[in-house]
Amino acid sequence: MLGVWGLVNTPGQHNPEEEPREPVGSSESADASERRANPERPSNAPGASNGWRRSARGTEQFARDTAYRLRPVARRTTDRIIRWLRQVLAALATLTQRVVRWAAPYARRAHAWLIPAIEGVQRRIDPVVRRVRQRLSPVIEPVRQRLAPIAHRIRDELRPRVAKLRARLPESSGRHRAQLRSRSVQLTAAAAAFGVLAILVGTAGPDTGERTTPAAHTVELRSPDQAQSDQGGTQQDSSSEQDSASDQERAQARAENPDSDSAPEAKSSPAKPAVDIPPNAHGIDVSNHNGPIQWNEVAASGEHYAFVLATDGGNFTNPMFDQQFNGAKNAGMLAGAYHFGRPTGSAVGQADRLLNTMGSTDDGKTLPPVLDLEVSPNGGGCYGKTSGQLHSWTQSFLDRVKSKTGEDAIVYASPSFWSSCMAGSQAFSENPLWLASYGVPQPSLFGGWDAYSFWQYTNKGSIPGITGPVDRNLFQGSGSDLLELAR
Secondary structure (H helix, E strand, C coil): CHHHHHHHCCCCCCCCCCCCCCCCCCCCCHHHHHHHHCCCCCCCCCCCHHHHHHHHHHHHHHHHHHHHHHHHHHHHHHHHHHHHHHHHHHHHHHHHHHHHHHHHHHHHHHHHHHHHHHHHHHHHHHHHHHHHHHHHHHHHHHHHHHHHHHHHHHHHHHHHHHHHHHHHHHHCCHHHHHHHHHHHHHHHHHHHHHHHHHHHHHHCCCCCCCECCCCCCCCCECCHHHHHHHHHHHHHHHHHHHHHHHHHHHHHHHHHCHHHHHCCCCCCCCCCCCCCCCCCCEEEEECHHHCCCCHHHHHHCCCCEEEEEEEECCCEECCCHHHHHHHHHHCCCEEEEEEECCCCCCHHHHHHHHHHHHCCCCCCCECCCEEECCCCCCCCCCCCCCHHHHHHHHHHHHHHHHHHHCCCCEEEECHHHHHHCCCCCCCCCCCCEEEECCCCCCCCCCCCCCCCCEEEEEEEECCCCCCCCEEEEEECCCHHHHHHHCC
């Protein structure tokens, strides 16, 4: 039996009655042995978190390594993009400069062409506007007279109410915003109603055309058209009274001193015109195109000075210069000579032609020489010259006149010419300015001038003694200022 038992109970075989034991020297815990023996244990059981942590740390380390390796690549890419953008911007700037340089001459030509066209349109429209205003004036004047009392009554009624509302407005607080808005609407409506009536009353009547001048030594500048009509009445009356008074004084002086007629006059200074010149005196400028002129009629109409074309460029001389220049002086007017400048020829030569044509002028009745600067008559433009070249030519002409006569020549120009051809140069602001500007209530100054001496305000004037339209001018200053210019 023992032998059989021994065979049955051989070492290594399991005895179901004995408890299993851990192998001697094994490092595994009972829990690990159990997991191996029982593979269906849940994955989130204690002991699985360590594996997830190791995986997360590995992923994070991989991301850091990848970012560290990609950083130089990203920097190089960014630098390349920035260099490319800089190159593109530099190319665009160069292209823009080239386009501007290419388009500048065309822009100047367009400007030089458009400005005379616009001024021509204004000159054409201006007479139409005046005729319409004259026709409407008889109709509007009765309406204005009827509305004037109503407007005055409304203004008197609204004034105390508006004052009360304004006095109450500051007392409103944030809690009364609705009331504030209501009061503001009321004030706005009242002001609008009063404004409409004021416009009807103030502007419906005939245009007085009053203008003011920037010079401190001048008086209020009247509208050229109204000034002419006023001179036809009050100024002629006053001048006739003064002339009659001066005739009586001279007659009395002759009776007291019969030898006074033969007495030589003082030679220390040239005689000035005896006629009194009013502030902002009217004058004209003429050329050979105006033909023969009856200067006595011109002077009697209230014109006190005249500019006469003497020379044009390097060749043309006005064939009627002597008749026009001396005729104006013989009629008791001041006279000046002007040269139509053409910068294609010598500036010194053209200045000499002007002075030689004028001759000796120390008579107290001659205004300073004039340089007439305009766009080229042959298609407009600046004679193919740059602004720097025109600047040098003008300076040479004026310097020549200064050296020959000792006085500053008058510069005639328009705002458009000075802007397009002279680039707004301020180098000639010491010379007297004679500007041309049509259809505006007050001309705009340019080129550093703070005031003008003469203003050519129209080329469609009508003057007794002259056939056809004539250029008309206003002097900026008093009568004594105008006489100071004469030599």
